[in-house]
Amino acid sequence: MATVHLQANHAAFTDGVRELEVDGATVGAVIDELATRFEGLGPLLREGSSVAIDGELQPKGTIYAAVGPDADVHFLAPIAGG
Amino acid sequence: MTATENPPSKYKYVGTRPVRHDGLDKVTGKARFAADLDLTGQLRGAIVRSPHAHARIVSIDTSAAEAMPGVKSVVTGADFPAIDPSDSAHDEAVNNIARDEALYVGHAVAAVAATTMEEARAAAAAVEVEYEVLPAVLSIDEAIAEGAPIANSTNRTLFTGDTEPSNIASVGPFQRGDVDAGFAAADVIVERTFTTKAVHQGYIEPHACVADVGQDGKATIWASSQGHFAVRSKTAKILGWGTDKIKVTPAEIGGGFGGKTTIYLEPIAVRLSQKAGRPVKIVMTREEVLRATGPAPASKIHMKMGATKDGELTTIQGTLHYSNGSAKGYAALTGAMSIASYKFPNLDLMAIGTVDNTPKSAAYRAPSAPQAAFAIETLIDEVADQLEMDPIELRLKNAVVEGDPTAMGAPHPKIGFIETLEAIKNSEHYNSPVPEGAGRGFGTGFWFNIGEQSSATVNLNEDGTATVITGSPDIGGSRASMALMAAEELGLDVHRITPIVADTESVGFTDITEGSRATFATGMAVVNACRDLIEQMKERAAVMRGVAADQVAWIDGAAVIEGPPSEGADPVSIAEITAAAKMTGGPLTATASLNAAGAGPSFAAHLADVRVDEETGQVEILRYTAAQDAGTAIHPSYVEGQMQGGSAQGIGWALNEEYIFSADGVMQNAGFLDYRMPVASDLPMIETIIVEVPNPSHPYGVRGVGETGIVPPIGTLANAIADQTGVRMTNLPMSPPNVLKALNER
Amino acid sequence: MINRTHVHCTVNGDEVDFLATDSTSLLDALRTELGLTGVKEGCGTGDCGACSITVDGALNCACLMFAPEAEGREIGTVEGIAQGDHLHPLQETFLEGAALQCGICTPGFLVAAKVLLDENPTPTETEIRYALAGNLCRCTGYDKIIHAVQEAAVQLNGAKS
Helix, strand or coil, rough: CEEEEHHHHHHHHCCCCEEEECCCCCCHHHHHHHHCCCCCCHHHHHCEEEEECCCCCCCCCCCCCCCCCCCCEEECCCCCCC | CCHCCCCCCCCCCCCCCCCCCCCCHHCCCCCCEECCCCCCCCEEEEEEEECCEEEEEEEEHHHHHCCCCCCCEEEHHHHHHCCCCCCHHHHHHHHHCCCCCECCCCCCCEEEECCCCHHHHHHHCCCCCEECCCCCCCHHHHHHHCCCCCCCCCCCCCCCCCCCCCCCCEEEEEECCCHHHHHCCCCCEEEEEEEECEEEECCCCEEEEEEEEECCCEEEEEEEEHHHHHHHHHHCCCCHCCCCEEEECEEECCCCCCCCCCCCCHHHHHHHHHHHHHCCCEHHHHHHHHHCCCCCEEEEEEEEEECCCCCCEEEEEEEEEEEEECCCCHHHHHHHCCCCCCCEEEEEEEEEEECCCCCCCCCCCCCCHHHHHHHHHHHHHHHHHHHCCCHHHHHHHHHHCCCCCCCCCCCCCCCCHHHHHHHHHHHCCCCCCCCCCCEEEEEEEEEEECCCCEEEEEECCCCCCEEEECCCCCCCCCCHHHHHHHHHCCCHHHHHHHEEEECCCCCCCCCCCCCHHHHHHHHHHHHHHHHHHHHHHHHHHHHHHCHHHHHHHEEHHHHHHEECCCCCCCEEEEEHHHHCCHCCCCCCCEEEEEEEEECCCCEEEEEEEEEEECCCCCCCEEEEEEEECCCCCCHHHHHHHHHHHHHHHHHHHHCCCCCCCCCCEEECCCCCCCCCCCCCCHCEEEEEEEECCCCCCCCCCCCCEEEEEEEHHHHHHHHHHHHHCCCCCCCCCCHHHHHHHHHHHC | CCEEEEEEHHHHHHHEEEEEECCHHHHHHHHHHCCCCCCCCCCCCCCCCCEEEEEEEEEEHHHHCHHHHHHHEEEHHHHHEECCCCCHHHHHHHHCCCCCCCCHHHHHHHHHHHHHHHHHCCCHHHHHHHHCCCCCCCCCCCCHHHHHHHHHHHHHHHHCC
């Protein structure tokens, strides 16, 4: 199972949980699983977050990126640029 | 560490400094910017703008304007489909043209097209708008005050599920460790509140576009933008059209710095053209640019930092307020996340984005990072002072390395912060004495950089030349970088390669030139297309020499045959392969598209010597050095140019630039005379040190260099001022009156 | 109908005639009547120098002159700096020295720098910075522009001696 790290703003939906184990082969599957477990978290993860897998920032809006069985998945606030 | 001191490069073209391909047109006046285009039968457009900071639009009567000489069409917000406020396109749509509510002075409410500019302006003045003036909110403090009026009735706080209107755009807590324990373990605690004003990107070219809707209902737009595909998708969304009905041709862009990632004019020009049946050109005045286009957010940042007596930074705690102007945004979140340079085992940051009745803010070079770095770099400098430690040593002791967490917890990939700090530490500047009576300051900056989507097509022409076609508008010399990477891959002279930026129908979709991504992500697409072409050329050479394809290697720009029976035969050059292409399978072309992962963060460190005139408060910069990790410098001259340009913008932000509003929300300095950007006589030479710690996720190690340079100057200069005067400046700009006031309060 | 004045002047050595209203700026006339779009508009108020031109050899902002004021004058723009295919040393050193990024301010800088070097062939760095202080560049931080002007001065002086 992948280890998912959430931000403090996500934790408002998770009763304060910031780190948890989630099954899912892709970012989309991980988000779906989290959205099922925590009401209201889905939209924030889908639209308001960037994702890093094992430290590598993923393309914006990705849901198909593969999540390895021991991956570290960080959901971050969205990153833009000038 | 500088490019010129590097050992002989492993590359033949990458790292060299050829004359840029678009340069000749730009030094002879031939380069075509958007305002330089005129079409037959073209009308000129003018925008009607709100004189009120906040008002309900009761009615708009366009009949008098329509009856005026030369007027061919008039549009208002009612000419565009309503977009639901929950739709992410809503705010940009209403910022293009208001529907029911004018949100700041200068907000577009109607537009006219007429035969001449004079007629268009006269007709714009004749559009009668009835306003019901509403209470306005003009600052962060006013926005968050108890019982404050609502600045924008459609704003809801992002991702909270809140359904009530609010002046809060977003709230983002960032936490790790235990800050109470961190402060308890600290021997030194420093704490201050910092404020910064809105500042403008200050591109010299005002926004401009020409739109022409044909008989078939299809629109062609020529626009100055950082991303013409984004112009297409945003315009389509605001008009309610399909993207296939819009073609956008990129004009040369006269500076963007983030401010041309958004659109203001194109949907209006298209509707005016559609209604009039003629092309419409709209060019903003400088005053319109300052009143109605994207400033960078004002901010108010409270920060508290703790350190042990041997210089370990234990804790950071703070609240970061950023104004998004009239619409929601992510400014505060990005600001908090940009605090990523030091280890801080204990961290507690609250990022709060506000909404008010000032112009909708837009991205500006490393958006939100300079404000946060001002606070962080000032406090670290104070810690160094109190501990009597060298400011660079203190930073080296706490600098993040690969695997250390960012503000949001994700580990840093391979980065070159330590190397960048050491580049300044080892510089001649740092090791020279501070001029008598002057102050010296040091500061650093970080920016993420991003990947996103890019496409490239590379065509090999029949004479062995190549055309590199991308969809990334070139704002700082990226065409030269594309050509250099293609030259390196193909082994073809860089001046036999023509890099162009193609329109939305001639190259694959490409995201905006932003986040320092063009050379990184679009460069990768170019490299991939070139590698495809090399495989194709090897196959063609195999046909030409009658050998198996796996007997051909690509070496130094030619196909080399290995093994019998042609071992030792002359290599087949690109020109020979392209000349024979029609006999070996037809034209040689390759296209690559990608959504790039693995963007490499870039760190910068700056050093400044200043002299503060203690009678006038004037800050003179005596010497300035900027070091930055470029990953790999593809064209070192333009890497230096990005570092120098970013530094100069940061210096302007630090010392002079600010939006000044009257009590009723009217910008008081909407011109270059009073919105004072640095001129040549304000600045010294900006010495550069290019650090190269390659990004492992890019074929040439590119990190992207566009943005980070603007992050360190504010803190650097504040620290230099403190070094000379002992006064910590906490409010921007550090202009003569503000510096003098602070000196007098000493 | 708005009255338009007939204007006769010399632009980059060629005699030209055009019509302009009394309130038309020389900048607009150069760009729209004569097609000289190398003269750029950055502000319209004389603060940015993107529309720098010469009038009888002296540096001016085209946005600050009315078109009829050009009557009988000799106007010079960026389009007149190169002699055919032969670039002026300033144009060469701007290219070689990467003294431009977006390029919108470049025409104005070239015109202003040429006036400087015509008047003062051996300017100091400070003199160059003050001579070009009426021209805004937001991309380069001026560094490479100053170096390019210094290098052009060296080349021009070398050519003379």
